[in-house]
Amino acid sequence: MDTEKEIHSLSAETLALSIVVGNVLSKLALNPTLRQAIAEGFDQSADVAQTLTEHFGASASPDHTVKTIKIVEELRQMVLGKEGPPRHFV
Structure with a gap:
């Protein structure tokens, strides 16, 4: 498999997993007890x-590290809606 095909395949797999996880968490978040646990999971993920x-500071690509934080926050909004400001600003 050539590199470009592999990159596109991994990108599609990542997108599919994000959609599935987001939708499953959205359904679970309808339960108030689970919603709190999910919110705490997003807080912990953003902190990590x-x-x-x-x-990693300067040794990592800023595009990669900043994008990671942004994706966590976007997934949080997709699952929980806009409950207050994001925990981490990007």
Whole structure:
């Protein structure tokens, strides 16, 4: 498989997984108890992404690290809606 085909395949797989995870979490978030746990999971994920960004600093591509934080926040909004400001600004 050539590199470009492999990149497109991985991109499609990532998008598919994001859609499935987002939709499943959205359904689970209808339950108030689960909604709180899901919100805490997004908080923890954003914190990990921020920590990795700070840890790798200049040695990592800013496009990659900043995009990771942005994707977590976008998925949070997709699942939970706009409940207050994002935890991490990008």
